[in-house]
Amino acid sequence: MNSREFLQRITQVFTPKRIKILSFSVIGFFTLFAGVWMLGRNAIVDWGLKKAQSKLANKGIEFKIKETSFDGIFGIRLGHVYLGANSTNGTLPPLFVADTFGFSVDFWNTLWHGPSIQNLKLARGELNLFDSAGIRNFEFKSEDEEEVVNESNEKTNIIKAARKLLAQVPKNLLVRNFKIRVQDSAEIYKADIQSINFKGENLTAKIEPYIITGELDRTDLTGNIEFNCTNPQGKIKLPGGYFGFGKAKFEIQDLIEGSNNEIEIVADGNIENLRLLHPRISDTTVQLSKIAGNVKVKYNSGLLELDSNSTFKLNALNFTAGGHYEWDQGKTYWVNFKIPTSQGKNLFSSLPAGLFQNTSGIKTTGSFGYRFFVFLDGNKLEKTRFESELTGDKDFKVIQWGLAQPSKLNGSFSHTYFRGDNAIRTFIVGRSNPNYTNFNEISPFVVRSVLRSEDPSFFYHKGFYTEAFRGALIHNYRAKRFARGGSTISMQLIKNVYLRQHKTLARKIEEIMLVWLIEREKAVSKNRMMEVYLNLIEWGPNVFGIGEASWFYFQKYPMQLSIGESVYLASLIPAPSKARWSIDSSGAASERWSRFTVLRNRFLAVDSLEFDRDDFKVQLHPMAVERLRGPQKRQIDAISEGSEVLD
Numbered sequence: 162m163n164s165r166e167f168l169q170r171i172t173q174v175f176t177p178k179r180i181k182i183l184s185f186s187v188i189g190f191f192t193l194f195a196g197v198w199m200l201g202r203n204a205i206v207d208w209g210l211k212k213a214q215s216k217l218a219n220k221g222i223e224f225k226i227k228e229t230s231f232d233g234i235f236g237i238r239l240g241h242v243y244l245g246a247n248s249t250n251g252t253l254p255p256l257f258v259a260d261t262f263g264f265s266v267d268f269w270n271t272l273w274h275g276p277s278i279q280n281l282k283l284a285r286g287e288l289n290l291f292d293s294a295g296i297r298n299f300e301f302k303s304e305d306e307e308e309v310v311n312e313s314n315e316k317t318n319i320i321k322a323a324r325k326l327l328a329q330v331p332k333n334l335l336v337r338n339f340k341i342r343v344q345d346s347a348e349i350y351k352a353d354i355q356s357i358n359f360k361g362e363n364l365t366a367k368i369e370p371y372i373i374t375g376e377l378d379r380t381d382l383t384g385n386i387e388f389n390c391t392n393p394q395g396k397i398k399l400p401g402g403y404f405g406f407g408k409a410k411f412e413i414q415d416l417i418e419g420s421n422n423e424i425e426i427v428a429d430g431n432i433e434n435l436r437l438l439h440p441r442i443s444d445t446t447v448q449l450s451k452i453a454g455n456v457k458v459k460y461n462s463g464l465l466e467l468d469s470n471s472t473f474k475l476n477a478l479n480f481t482a483g484g485h486y487e488w489d490q491g492k493t494y495w496v497n498f499k500i501p502t503s504q505g506k507n508l509f510s511s512l513p514a515g516l517f518q519n520t521s522g523i524k525t526t527g528s529f530g531y532r533f534f535v536f537l538d539g540n541k542l543e544k545t546r547f548e549s550e551l552t553g554d555k556d557f558k559v560i561q562w563g564l565a566q567p568s569k570l571n572g573s574f575s576h577t578y579f580r581g582d583n584a585i586r587t588f589i590v591g592r593s594n595p596n597y598t599n600f601n602e603i604s605p606f607v608v609r610s611v612l613r614s615e616d617p618s619f620f621y622h623k624g625f626y627t628e629a630f631r632g633a634l635i636h637n638y639r640a641k642r643f644a645r646g647g648s649t650i651s652m653q654l655i656k657n658v659y660l661r662q663h664k665t666l667a668r669k670i671e672e673i674m675l676v677w678l679i680e681r682e683k684a685v686s687k688n689r690m691m692e693v694y695l696n697l698i699e700w701g702p703n704v705f706g707i708g709e710a711s712w713f714y715f716q717k718y719p720m721q722l723s724i725g726e727s728v729y730l731a732s733l734i735p736a737p738s739k740a741r742w743s744i745d746s747s748g749a750a751s752e753r754w755s756r757f758t759v760l761r762n763r764f765l766a767v768d769s770l771e772f773d774r775d776d777f778k779v780q781l782h783p784m785a786v787e788r789l790r791g792p793q794k795r796q797i798d799a800i801s802e803g804s805e806v807l808d
Contacts, residue, residue, distance in 0.1 A: 222256075223247050236280070238263040246298055253298040254344075259286030284337040293346045334359040336366075350398050370395025370405075385412040390434075399439060407434030419461075429455040435513075443667035448514040450476055463489020469497045476511035478503060492539040500531040505557050517671045519565040519659050523678070527557030537634060547631040551677045559682055565659045565675050567684035570693055578705065579661060588705060590697055596708030600692035603707060604722040608691065610731035614760050616650040620687050624651040624680035625673075651676045654694045700733050701740040702789075716782045725750070725777040728764065732756035741789045748786035750779035 210226060217224045227241035239262040245255030261284040291298040336357035343350040353369040362384070366373040375386030388409040396405035411430035418424055431453035438446045452475050457468035469483030480500045487493040505525035512520070529552060536546040573591025577584050591597055612619055618626050626649050633647030648656070655675045660668050679685055700710035707730075711719045715726055722730070729750045733740055736756070745751040752758060761777045781789075 221247050236265040254289045254291050256298050280333045282335045287340045290343045382416050383413045402439030404437040406432050423461040426458045443516050443665050445515045447516045477507040478511035495536040498533040502528050502530045505529050516667045520563050522563035524561040525559050527554050529553040542635050545635050570685045596706050597696050598708045598719045600688050603719045606724045606727035610727040614731040619650045624676035699737040701737050714781050714785045725779045728760050729779045732760050748781045
């Protein structure tokens, strides 16, 4: 049958008379349905509300409505809606309240597919999520207390769940003056939604302090969304801090569902004028002009992975990053970060303002690159890998230093030791300090002991010892806390001279950059770095520098120290505040002081032809014992409280 014959057949079937009869039939049916609805809608709505209230009551949920009215033929408006835990459950805040909750019945969908609503309107409402001390206002009992949750349901594909949820949202959604409040044991987080209008695929919203626009395909969840800040000072609260930004745009380009609950998402986006303040990141507000990225993320029931080919741009600096976290069959992690060969001038000029104070103002020429890789398998820790490499070409050179001038290390300077934000003591690191000791006036045993304890490869590496970082990574994983940092002597020195003691991500990154520059430029000799380090660090409660330490503990000059005394002093460096636990009742180095015994045993194992066990019998001077154990102990404890340095 060709198209012409098809049209002829259609006109024969659908004659004007038949169309008229069909139209009157539809109109008549609709009128009849509408008439029945109009006559009985009060009873129908009341029946539906009572059924919902009864069902929710069985779950410990109280559902109350003060008034019900109608808008047009199919519109329903519920006034003063309350949804929350039964009053018998205590004084928990309601889960949901609203002055107005309105919707209309979707006639055709209801007719063919069951109850369906459209044109949802919500005004002057609030959603409260309360979770404190194990008490929640959003956790309700099941109708069947012995109900067994199907394990397969726990692994429901989150994309399918998201699509199902989105499918329940009416095609026309209008929200006005709605607040979201999240409260835990420590803080309260709030969001003020002035308006949301979701019509078809088009979304417009105003959520203080942002105007949001975009398009979202309800079938495949692809689309784009854009945020524009209406208040330059606007910010969003985080646990312990906040963040804000001027403008952001995100686009989900592809979303693929695979077998075994696997999902792949390809997206890109950019953020402008980002501001972030958090004590774990930095002491000051981080400001970032622009960051953009194109990412590919894979997820299944036991794996989350960021593809290593995901690309990012931080101001003028390009880099790639990837990561992997697998938790189903034992925990496995890897992180891969790479800055390809880039112009040196882009390195420091692209760093976020406020994040790094001492590197601000540094200018370089030439090119550089960076590669970082970590792999850790919780079941096979011996296979842990740690790789970090900063490279520069032959033309890479610092042409202007920032606040961290290397000349400071090469001369005399005043140093203030901080414990947190409290200045503990200020002293001169230089010849004007009578306790200052030149490198060639310090016993070689002291240098050997400190090297073996803190950084065996100090005189050979360029600021970093990757095996120490690898060991620290394994140790911290086993300890389930940050117990060891793997810092070299170079890193400890830079931290003490230029940076504060606060343990933030910014401080650690800045420390690494400064060490790399100073070591690469050979701005300070290794002997000079070791000399300043030994004269700067804390060796016990309010004891600073090797000159003070040798006299305090042994009434000797640094050159007079024996191998045993040197090993004892080196054992104090990681935890100077605990020096009182390093001696026994007789005032000798205690066998229970593991830092001393472990270091001593290293010497006995490696240098057995040079030393024997008697060389490591150490007796402190009575005055030191008196100060550590005697009447002044409480005062020393107060001074030294919290002074342990574990970087």
